[in-house]
Amino acid sequence: MHSISSEKVVDLLLDAICIVDPDSRVLFVSPAFERIFGYRPDEAVGLRMLDLVHPEDRGTTERQAQAIMRGELQLHFENRYVRKDGGIAHIRWTARWLEERQVRLAVAHDITERKNTESMQAAIYAISEAAHTAKDLGALFEQVHQIIGQLLAAANFSVVLYDADTQQLSYPYHVDEHHPCPGTRPLADDALCAQVVRTAQPLLRTPSAGAPDHVVGRVPLYWLGVPLLARDGPIGALVLQGYAAHAPYTDRDKELLQFVSTQVAAAIERKQMHQRLAHMAQYDQLTQLPNRQLLRDRLKTALARARREQGLLALLFIDLDRFKDVNDTLGHAMGDLLLQAVAQRLLQCVRGSDTVARIGGDEFVVLLEGCQAREHACTVATKILAAFGPAFDLAGLPVPMQPSIGMALYPEHGEAEDVLLGHADAAMYVSKKNGGNRVHTAAPPQGPAG
Ligand SMILES: Nc1nc2c(ncn2[C@@H]2O[C@H](COP(=O)(O)OP(=O)(O)OP(=O)(O)O)[C@@H](O)[C@H]2O)c(=O)[nH]1
Structure with a gap:
């Protein structure tokens, strides 16, 4: 047993033993050095260990080396090295200064996996x-x-x-x-x-x-x-x-x-x-237009802006005339196609900043923002009416359809969302009662009696 040399034991260690001079130049490394750092022991001798340290860790490593040379025993200093193949090795060091030999003796424990x-x-x-x-x-x-x-x-x-x-x-x-x-x-x-x-x-x-x-x-x-x-x-x-x-x-x-x-x-x-x-x-699944909830959110925001900027805004309430007949005569699927086609036509009549929403079966609302004048809103309403002029092409079948449109304006007809929507709805109802395929603007609100 006495005859087993310490060299043979060192060869078996998974940790690498390193001896470096005060300038960090390698004097000796054990075979495990190659597994951890990628350099064979004969290649490693003469290299400066500090040059192999990951650039971000050089400062702290240098300070640690100084502390060890002042006699401080280092038991668990961690830093990173760039291996010969370019990979990164994470090392935990145990190190001490051997005064009589003027060298640092260190054991490198590879913690890269961890x-x-x-x-x-x-x-x-x-x-x-x-x-x-x-x-x-x-x-x-x-x-x-x-x-x-x-x-x-x-x-x-x-x-x-x-x-x-x-x-x-x-x-x-x-x-x-x-x-x-x-x-x-x-x-x-x-x-x-x-x-x-x-x-x-x-x-x-x-x-x-x-x-x-x-x-x-x-x-x-x-x-x-x-x-x-x-x-x-x-x-x-x-x-x-x-x-x-x-x-x-x-x-x-x-x-x-x-x-x-x-x-x-x-x-x-x-x-x-x-x-x-x-x-x-937030969106209607059939037409992909904003739904009632999103319309309300947008209306709220638009009203706040119009108040701040003393602007105008207009709501057009649109209900299709006798839409039920399409469902009844051509089937629900054709009714769906018609609703989708109507959505597209409405979108073509407004600017990208305006909102076209589907708020119910055959009910749509157009919110016109930043419209400079009442006339502008009327122009858009008329444009929508005209857009319904040609019949809709539903899978090759021409289907005529007209809308009843009611218009309400901020601030003329009210300041609150519900009030404005209510006025636009009531105005649409007047259009419908008068035969449909027309626009009606809400009546000016009645002032206090007397
Ligand atoms: N195809 C289809 N039909 C729907 C959808 N949602 C609602 N409807 C139908 O749309 C119709 C709307 O009813 P109304 O507005 O009362 O009927 P209308 O024929 O347009 O009558 P007026 O508005 O008085 O002209 C009903 O028959 C609903 O069943 C849908 O998503 N797809």
Whole structure:
């Protein structure tokens, strides 16, 4: 037993023993150094350990080295090194100064695995946090980019979404040093993303494997894409691109990104569902026009602005004449088509800043904002009436339809939402009573009797 040399024991240690001079130059390292730092012991001798330290950790490492040389025993100092292959090694050091030899004796314990697991967990937690707190998908993608940037080099990062119905790819988030954001395009036009989406497998292209051939201009050396997998299949991909040879992506990065992508896919699905629900709560599903609730919100805001700016606004209440006959004679489905066609015609009569809402079966309300004068509102009402002139083409069948329109104005007919809506409704009713296919403006409110 006595004959087992300490050298043989050192060879077996998983931790690396390092002896460096006061300038941090390596005098001796044990075999485990190669596993941790990537340099063979004979390569390591003569290197300055400080030069291998991650640039962000150099200052603290230098201060620690000084403290050790003052005689302080260091039991658990942590820092990062850039390995020979470019990867990052996290080390916990136990070190002391040997005065008689004028060297630092240190033991490097590799904690990279643990640190990576910790940062991965932190990333996953941060992404699920972001899924709750981000105000919309754009904000979520920005936060995901930041979080992934803490795990990997992510100067060029895109979130690509895949629409299985249309077979199109869209790029809702795209940060790239050399290329602008691509517009929505067919899946086949982005060969690498298409491969990721179709196979639902990650893909890493490195220069040796052949550079991507679909990018015009500056071609990235590294292309790493992982699928975003939802319950029903791929909903897109996360893509990282590297233009510099010194910042390669490795299989480990591929695994890391894929791991994180599960959480990102869940966050996207969650946000998309919220957006769909929010949309359903505010928009009519048949015509995609704002519903009664959203109209009220917009009316409230518009009234507040009109009050502040002493402006005018107009409400047109539109009810179709004998719409029920279409349902009864042609069927409910044709009635639906007609309502959709009416919505389109109404939209063509107003500006983008105005609101066309469907507030009930065959009832629509147009909110005209910032209209300079009463005449302008009348012009729009007349334009709408004229727009109903030609019959509607419903799946090849011409169907005539006319509206009854009632108009109320702020401030002429009232100041409150309900009052104005009530006046417009009552005016529409007068139009209808007089035979329909006409506009009637609400009567001026009666002043106090006497
Ligand atoms: N196709 C279809 N019909 C609907 C929808 N919502 C409501 N309706 C029908 O729309 C009709 C509206 O009724 P009314 O406004 O009283 O009927 P009208 O024939 O227009 O009569 P007037 O307004 O007096 O001219 C009813 O028959 C409803 O069943 C819908 O989403 N699709």
